[in-house]
Amino acid sequence: MSDLPNCPACGSEYTYQDQAMFVCPECAHEWQEGETNAAADEDVIRDSNGNVLQDGDTITVIKDLKVKGSSAVVKVGTKVKNIRLVGGDHDIDCKIDGIGAMKLKSEFVKKA
Ligand SMILES: [Zn+2]
Numbered sequence: 001m002s003d004l005p006n007c008p009a010c011g012s013e014y015t016y017q018d019q020a021m022f023v024c025p026e027c028a029h030e031w032q033e034g035e036t037n038a039a040a041d042e043d044v045i046r047d048s049n050g051n052v053l054q055d056g057d058t059i060t061v062i063k064d065l066k067v068k069g070s071s072a073v074v075k076v077g078t079k080v081k082n083i084r085l086v087g088g089d090h091d092i093d094c095k096i097d098g099i100g101a102m103k104l105k106s107e108f109v110k111k112a
Contacts, residue, residue, distance in 0.1 A: 045091050051111045053092070057083050059109040072099055079112055080104070
């Protein structure tokens with residue numbers, strides 16, 4: 001298909017464009033391009049301050065975090081370089097010096 005956005009109401013990918021409007025043939029929902037940005041915004045991962053995070057960013061941990069399956073702790077203030085955003089509950093994939101690969105929650109970090 002083309003790169004038209006999916007229908008924000010029903011998720012259908014069979015949307016088409018009618019001048020400034022997008023139209024969904026499945027549920028008859030019509031919307032304007034600007035509105036899709038709001039929907040896409042939900043996929044954005046933000047840090048504890050509400051700043052948008054991106055792949056490759058450097059972040060700082062704002063809370064001591066226990067490392068699952070070990071006694072190690074990621075200390076508050078730890079800088080983590082080159083993060084990778086992933087979906088799910090722990091939405092940041094990264095590698096921390098002295099600890100290794102782990103996943104963090106974006107709510108416990110801030111952009112450095
Ligand atoms: Zn629809």
